[in-house]
Amino acid sequence: MTESDPRQELDRFELREADPYHFELDRREFLGAGLLLTLFVAPEAAAQGSGIEARLHLGEDGTVTVLSGKIEEGQGARAEIAMAAAEELGVTLAEVRVVLGDTGRVPNDGITAGSRTTPSTIPAVRRACAAARSILTQSGHKSYAEMAKSGAKIAGSTPENVALKPVPEWRILGKSQPRPDSEGLVTGEHKFPSDIRRPGMLYGAVLRPPSYGAKLESLDLAPARKMAGVVAVRDGEFAGCAAPTSFEARQAVEAMGGGARWSSSKSATSSENLYEYLKRHQGRVRDNLKGEPAAAAGKRLKAEYRCAYIQHAPMEPRAAVAEWEDGRLTVWTGTSNPFSVRDALARAFSLNPALVRVFVPDFGGGFGGKHTGEAAIEAARLAKEAGKPVSLRWTRAEEFAWAYFRPAALIEVEAALEGGRITGWDFANFNSGAAALESPYRLAHTRHRYVECESPLRPGSYRALASTANNFAREAFMDELAAEAGQDPLEFRLAHLENERIRAVLEAAAERFGWRKRVAEKRPGRGVGLACGTEKNSVVAACAEVEIDAKTGAVRLVEIVQAYECGKILNPGNLRQQVEGCILMGLGAALRERIEFAGGQVTNGSFARYRVPRFADVPKIELVLLDRPDLEPIGAGETPILVVAPAMANAYFHATGQRARTLPLAAETAQVRRG
Amino acid sequence: MPVYRFTVNGRPHSVDAPASRPLLEVLREDLDLTGTKYGCGEGQCRACTVLIDGRPSASCVTPVRNAAGRNVTTIEGLAGAGGLTPVQRAFLEQQAFQCGYCTPGMVLGAAALLERTPSPSEEQIREGLNGHICRCTGYPRIVEAVQLAARLSKEAKSDD
Structure with a gap:
């Protein structure tokens, strides 16, 4: 698979976005630029090459340097690349150095996004290192250091059929390994x-x-x-x-x-009239019709879901x-x-x-x-x-106002229900995107639409893109259909699910949570809900319990049990961190995060007014990580975010008998205290 | 411009700066102590935490004049001759960071918390560190690290 894998949704916002500035050129520069383009030969590009030597450098001191165009932003790429290299080279982790994101030295591995490091870059690193190991064996040298000293080169292209170490022989991959060079993070030495x-x-x-x-x-x-x-x-x-x-x-x-x-700019659009605005400013439509959902027999239900614009707000602007x-x-x-x-x-x-x-x-x-x-x-x-x-x-205020946003979503969904089964399904996302738009459930007559809209705020990528919105709406609506059919939400989902991997995480989460017993209990101010989903080839499910404050109406996530499966697990400790991180980031978007804007300005662009999750918001978290050594490893930094919001919305219904169809929940639920 | 004298990590400094210039920027730009991070500029995220006379303070909203005559400890000055402190060792051991940008402030906040409350409950840790934001968010692992740090501190003291 390559970075242009058609299964990965393109970062269409960025592809469409114009350059931020058009600087003036003076005459000297203008003439110079043309000459440079014709005369200058890129020395780095030439030096980088395309073979194993572009990926690996042998040091005479015994260290091996692995080069990648991926970057480390806390998701664990550095450790994973070091582990993959050490495993295939047959050296210790301490002997591997990883150079990332230096365009003068590393091969272009594309953007670090779409959970592609694990399925694309890791295999590339493993193959180059496996090839290097085979060159070492054939050379007769005892070590890479000896080989480096002799002046012998590891070069050439990686053979297509190079053998990778099978999972049962792994010594480093598959076990929790720390982030390389992490001491600098606790001493302040690391230079961001x-x-x-x-x-x-x-x-x-x-x-x-x-x-x-x-x-x-x-x-x-x-x-x-x-x-x-x-x-x-x-x-x-x-x-x-x-x-x-x-x-x-x-x-x-x-x-x-x-x-x-x-x-002056005269925009009258604000976070208050946003969804009406989106409906009035529609553009191109991607329409996927299968069968005749409009003619499906049975009782028809429809609902509309909304997700606010939110900011990534990384700690480093x-x-x-x-x-x-x-x-x-x-x-x-x-x-x-x-x-x-x-x-x-x-x-x-x-x-x-x-x-x-x-x-x-x-x-x-x-x-x-x-x-x-x-x-x-x-x-x-x-x-x-x-x-x-x-x-x-950038200041925090600049980061809130001028960085791109996770686009707001308006989702309309309609279904027909007969004999306790869905007979027709019509789902439309306005503005936010097509990621995880298609239902993973077994449905005969479906229509899935993504309607591009004129976005009043600058749209862009976000963890798991629009699948956060699409899965929220779908899983919340599945809950509404289950209630209408008079069925348990778990059984209703399973009755429509053929995907064995989603069934496995759903069953695993439900069992660990004690779903069947707890959904039957009625406790004042408490409710339980569940949700599942899939995106970027991994699968996730969660059961959640929420508490509703009797006085303020505020929703609190008390407990979440999340089951997740991403093929063969490479670094269990880091996976745990990514899943916990997704749950808590998803909690923020589910509960409170919402960009407010009016008159062309963000009006809550600070941590005091835009409340991200804090220690006090952390629920009891239990993870069930299913390891599948028979499957290829799959990137895990995004998909675990998908189920928190719908599980909470469904638990809110279980507690109150009322549907919450807008994210963040705090903006919708009446009398909810802000902040 | 007025001159302010204060101690940073045990060393005396005098800084020529406008009175309202944030201590954070003086540390980072004048004294080359970039371990202290800017996160919000409004004292809301505590990435900029330093200890002033032992108390955790948001250096982004501390004008440099308020540091005059004080002892400031930054993340660079936390570990002494004895190597990493129990809190730093615990964060490393638990890998209680993802991007790590909030870590220096978190480590200093945790050190001050353990100074006041040597054996904190989980609830006390959450309450004590609630001003710190980890956006990644590694809160569960950080709580575990502070619990481990409390144990390591006790072991270190009983070894003395």
């Missing part, structure tokens, strides 16, 4: 992108429009330039300052920003350090897409991509939110003006 310092470096700040769509009409740079040590620049829609401290950079931006004139030297640009930044950011920088400054090098130090979280390179381009523009390296760190 926002910690990178370069000699003579300045700090940057950017002048942001007062609202979305406002264009800069006039700006006087003089008030900023009067300040000592301050560099100020305006280039088209971009304006910013660099200064010896970030305090001075902010002051300088404020000083010049006060006199800026902006075209976007950050970049940019440095120019002799017409070459070097940038350190936190992005999931190093090569794409390199190319975006090359386009922004009309450079041959070979003149741009992007380093991605292990960075502070992304969750699908850092696929682009805005901070890198802004830092580079400031650095170009200053003639010095510039570090630009």
